[in-house]
Amino acid sequence: MGEHVVKLPDVGEGVAEAELVEWHVKVGDIVREDDLLASVMTDKATVEIPSPVEGEIVWTGGEIGDTVAIGSVLVRVKTAGGGASKPTPESQAAEAGPPLAPPAEAPAPQARAPKRELPLARPAPKREPVASRRAPGEKPVASPAVRLLARDAGVDLRQVTGSGPAGRITGDDLDAFIARGPDAPRGPGLARKTEVTEVKVVGLRRRIAEKMALSKSRIPHITIVEEVDVTALEDLRAALNKKPTAEKPKLTVLPFLMRAMVRALAEQPSLNALFDDDAGVIRQHAGVHIGVAAQTPSGLLVPVVKHAEARDLWDCAAEVARLAERARDGTASRDELSGSTITITSLGPLGAIATTPVINYPEVAIVGVNRMAIRPMWDGASFAPRKMMNLSSSFDHRVIDGWDAAVFVQRLKELLETPALLFVDA
Amino acid sequence: MEEIACKLLVIGAGPGGYVCAIRAGQLGVDTVIVERGRLGGSCLNVGCIPSKALIHVADEFEVLATAAAGKSVFGLTASAPKVDFAKAVAWKDEIVTRLNNGVAGLLRKARVKIVHGEAKFRDGKTVVVETETGLTLIRAEAVVIAAGSAPVELRFLPFGGDVISSTDALSLPEVPKRLAVVGGGYIGLELGTAFAKLGSKVTVVEALPRILPLYDQELTAPVARRLQELGVEVLTGAKAEGASHGALRLAAANGHPKKIAADKILVTVGRAPAVAGLGLEELVLDMDGRFIRIGERCETSMRGVYAIGDVTGEPMLAHRAMAQGEMVAEIVAGLPRAWDKRCIPAICFTDPEIVSAGLSPDEARAAGHEIKVGQFPFSASGRAMSRHAERGFVRVVAQADRNLVLGIQAVGQGVSELSAAFGLAIEMGATLEDIAGTIHAHPTLGEGLQEASLKALGHALHI
Numbered sequence A: 001m002g003e004h005v006v007k008l009p010d011v012g013e014g015v016a017e018a019e020l021v022e023w024h025v026k027v028g029d030i031v032r033e034d035d036l037l038a039s040v041m042t043d044k045a046t047v048e049i050p051s052p053v054e055g056e057i058v059w060t061g062g063e064i065g066d067t068v069a070i071g072s073v074l075v076r077v078k079t080a081g082g083g084a085s086k087p088t089p090e091s092q093a094a095e096a097g098p099p100l101a102p103p104a105e106a107p108a109p110q111a112r113a114p115k116r117e118l119p120l121a122r123p124a125p126k127r128e129p130v131a132s133r134r135a136p137g138e139k140p141v142a143s144p145a146v147r148l149l150a151r152d153a154g155v156d157l158r159q160v161t162g163s164g165p166a167g168r169i170t171g172d173d174l175d176a177f178i179a180r181g182p183d184a185p186r187g188p189g190l191a192r193k194t195e196v197t198e199v200k201v202v203g204l205r206r207r208i209a210e211k212m213a214l215s216k217s218r219i220p221h222i223t224i225v226e227e228v229d230v231t232a233l234e235d236l237r238a239a240l241n242k243k244p245t246a247e248k249p250k251l252t253v254l255p256f257l258m259r260a261m262v263r264a265l266a267e268q269p270s271l272n273a274l275f276d277d278d279a280g281v282i283r284q285h286a287g288v289h290i291g292v293a294a295q296t297p298s299g300l301l302v303p304v305v306k307h308a309e310a311r312d313l314w315d316c317a318a319e320v321a322r323l324a325e326r327a328r329d330g331t332a333s334r335d336e337l338s339g340s341t342i343t344i345t346s347l348g349p350l351g352a353i354a355t356t357p358v359i360n361y362p363e364v365a366i367v368g369v370n371r372m373a374i375r376p377m378w379d380g381a382s383f384a385p386r387k388m389m390n391l392s393s394s395f396d397h398r399v400i401d402g403w404d405a406a407v408f409v410q411r412l413k414e415l416l417e418t419p420a421l422l423f424v425d426a
Numbered sequence B: 001m002e003e004i005a006c007k008l009l010v011i012g013a014g015p016g017g018y019v020c021a022i023r024a025g026q027l028g029v030d031t032v033i034v035e036r037g038r039l040g041g042s043c044l045n046v047g048c049i050p051s052k053a054l055i056h057v058a059d060e061f062e063v064l065a066t067a068a069a070g071k072s073v074f075g076l077t078a079s080a081p082k083v084d085f086a087k088a089v090a091w092k093d094e095i096v097t098r099l100n101n102g103v104a105g106l107l108r109k110a111r112v113k114i115v116h117g118e119a120k121f122r123d124g125k126t127v128v129v130e131t132e133t134g135l136t137l138i139r140a141e142a143v144v145i146a147a148g149s150a151p152v153e154l155r156f157l158p159f160g161g162d163v164i165s166s167t168d169a170l171s172l173p174e175v176p177k178r179l180a181v182v183g184g185g186y187i188g189l190e191l192g193t194a195f196a197k198l199g200s201k202v203t204v205v206e207a208l209p210r211i212l213p214l215y216d217q218e219l220t221a222p223v224a225r226r227l228q229e230l231g232v233e234v235l236t237g238a239k240a241e242g243a244s245h246g247a248l249r250l251a252a253a254n255g256h257p258k259k260i261a262a263d264k265i266l267v268t269v270g271r272a273p274a275v276a277g278l279g280l281e282e283l284v285l286d287m288d289g290r291f292i293r294i295g296e297r298c299e300t301s302m303r304g305v306y307a308i309g310d311v312t313g314e315p316m317l318a319h320r321a322m323a324q325g326e327m328v329a330e331i332v333a334g335l336p337r338a339w340d341k342r343c344i345p346a347i348c349f350t351d352p353e354i355v356s357a358g359l360s361p362d363e364a365r366a367a368g369h370e371i372k373v374g375q376f377p378f379s380a381s382g383r384a385m386s387r388h389a390e391r392g393f394v395r396v397v398a399q400a401d402r403n404l405v406l407g408i409q410a411v412g413q414g415v416s417e418l419s420a421a422f423g424l425a426i427e428m429g430a431t432l433e434d435i436a437g438t439i440h441a442h443p444t445l446g447e448g449l450q451e452a453s454l455k456a457l458g459h460a461l462h463i
Helices: A091-095 A144-154 A173-182 A203-218 A233-242 A253-266 A313-329 A400-419 A418-423 B015-026 B041-046 B048-068 B085-109 B186-197 B215-231 B319-331 B361-366 B383-384 B415-427 B431-435 B446-459
Strands: A003-006 A016-022 A034-043 A046-050 A056-058 A065-071 A073-079 A221-229 A273-276 A282-286 A290-296 A299-301 A342-346 A366-380 A383-396 B002-011 B031-035 B113-116 B118-123 B126-132 B132-144 B148-153 B178-182 B201-206 B235-236 B239-244 B247-251 B257-261 B264-267 B269-272 B306-307 B346-348 B353-358 B371-376 B393-401 B405-411
Touching: A016 B269, A056 B048, A065 A091, A091 B405, A144 A173, A144 B446, A203 A299, A221 A400, A221 B346, A233 A253, A233 A383, A233 A400, A253 A290, A253 A366, A253 A400, A253 A418, A253 B215, A282 B319, A290 A313, A366 A400, A383 A400, A400 A418, A418 B361, B002 B015, B002 B113, B002 B319, B002 B361, B015 B041, B015 B319, B041 B048, B041 B085, B048 B085, B085 B113, B113 B126, B118 B132, B126 B361, B132 B319, B178 B186, B178 B257, B186 B201, B186 B264, B186 B361, B201 B247, B215 B235, B215 B353, B215 B405, B306 B319, B353 B415, B361 B393, B361 B405, B371 B446, B393 B431, B393 B446, B405 B415, B405 B431, B405 B446, B431 B446
Parallel strands: A290 A342, A342 A366, B002 B031, B002 B132, B031 B113, B132 B306, B178 B201, B178 B264, B201 B235
Antiparallel strands: A003 A073, A016 A034, A016 A065, A034 A046, A056 A073, A221 A383, A273 A282, A290 A299, A366 A383, B118 B126, B126 B132, B148 B269, B239 B247, B247 B257, B346 B353, B353 B405, B371 B393, B393 B405
């Protein structure tokens, strides 16, 4: 009989300790190899510690919630075999591992959290010999000074062709390699271009960059894409646009969408809000101020249609047209470019089939309009050509649940597919 | 308990450890070094340095003894020389102390904190040191294990009394009249030769068929011949079995039991990593037999824990440890480094000396190289003649097609100093033409390297 000591293995980048969050075994339990012993949590991931051996648990270290240092004893396992804590023959036979091979006694932990790269996955039984184990004659021939330069430049000398005697890599060879990049076949007339143009990020571009970074870094976005059958809406729009007048200019889809949003937001005021996350306060606005993202020569601007709830279809249309023109001219006032409580983004004919709109911080929702297209839709008996348009809408998942977001999107769909509802008093 | 937090903790202030600490200090890494004995490790205190000091004393004595015996070929005479061995040992100790202080000064200059005591791992980031004044807890982001090695003890010849290790042999009160050396490797032969020159009757017992089994026979033959001239009895294929009543018991090559009268029995059968008591069992590191397994960055299987020098295996050489230590310090400081050395020269300070850098002809062939070999005998060297040291040669091994030098070996008096040229040539990726085309100053032993290269190219000038 032997006793095997299982220690808390190194669970990742710079982590010196981990919190014990779950015991999968207790004293007296029989475990087989790879059975889970415990789960530990670092600030990055929850990691499961499997048993490297088969045997009986005779001792467990620590209680749930304890902080355990890397390398400290986690459990003691009474094993049927001989000696304690000896490297397995397999581990002795294997070549010296690449950096950070897991200890033989403690197979590398498996992370539960997604997208987390552990230093090394599970036992890697056979490995290619690492560079240091190559026979001396196989190493690239280069002086120590050139080797050092290569290391500092991150160049693998095995990729560099040496021009010196016996294929020795000279400093010039290395410089040329660094300037040129790895050798690759090149066709005539297709020259590599190595110049880099620096463009200073200033002004509006810098403000956009900051705003986008702020939004994406603070807000966990949830994006819902839904298709909307706008055939009826388009028929209505065509009819209304037949005789445009000065008071009643041509309508785009936008004013219909704005009216639909006003309706839907009346039912879900939590979406027409600004979330002051520093203060931890959500301010729901009674007035619906819709920002309309507009591309201008100098970049993205978001003029705001104030009090959309108090504007009818034509009023919305006129205000959008007026603001868009002022934004393009560069004459929009600061007031006209701020104060929105929710935003619409539309790329018009470039609108693609789906987008992942970035919320206009500190708002909590944004509605993206995708390109309209005639698509065959199944009407129960046959395919019929329908005018279809997708809406891609993002929500701040910290304060908006998926359910509420979906209800909002479905409501917009309903209102736009049956536009008469827009004109019926609730 | 006193607590220290640092970026780098080095365990062991031998050549690997102190170089690592100094380099780390130079790079601005907050470094602590722990040593249980004296600074400098085995190399400085009980290895390279003191043994070379005693070998020097023996060489000087032998010149006088040869003259006194009327055997000087160039007509030196002397009256019967004597050695005050206690004074020789004291001189050696003074050198060691000076170097101890030198290491301490270098560490201080690099702002390295020195902690004296026994280190024991608590976990991969924490080490407890038992100092004279109590326990000190050291927390470090990176730990380098540079604990070194100690002489291997034979179960049937435990150290103590007249059975001594290489460490003891360097501080004997007097020259033993009869010395039995168990183990015909370089340590046993270096010390055995020195004591033979100082007047001991030396017998070497080697279990393998020849002495210095790690070197090819061509290189070791001049050493074997010289041992014979010095009156050293070499018993190969013989196995030591124990000690009794002032004698070493052994089984001779023919299997017959044999007794060799000996005042001291020096056991030099190798060195083992000195990791006991370090608490390595707390870390569960991957091992290579007795040694700590490392990768090309000297990293162990635990992140942030590095190992350098003798604890990581053969070749157990101070200069290997130093190079590893320097590299690890730079890695800890965040620089991109990995082990890419082409050769680690090795020297036997026997008489004559042996130097080997890179691949021997056999090793090169075994590695799959088509080779050409050039050899230049010192009997054709004016400088060797004028030193009365004509025995030995320089040998160059190169790739047959590209003339890339793969290895250089030499045996001869004073060839240890040629190791610098050998190592430089191989590390720079020199070809035979590079060496042949370099002017070598005349008259020196180093010309032998140029001539051996010319020989390999087919146009030696002096043979």
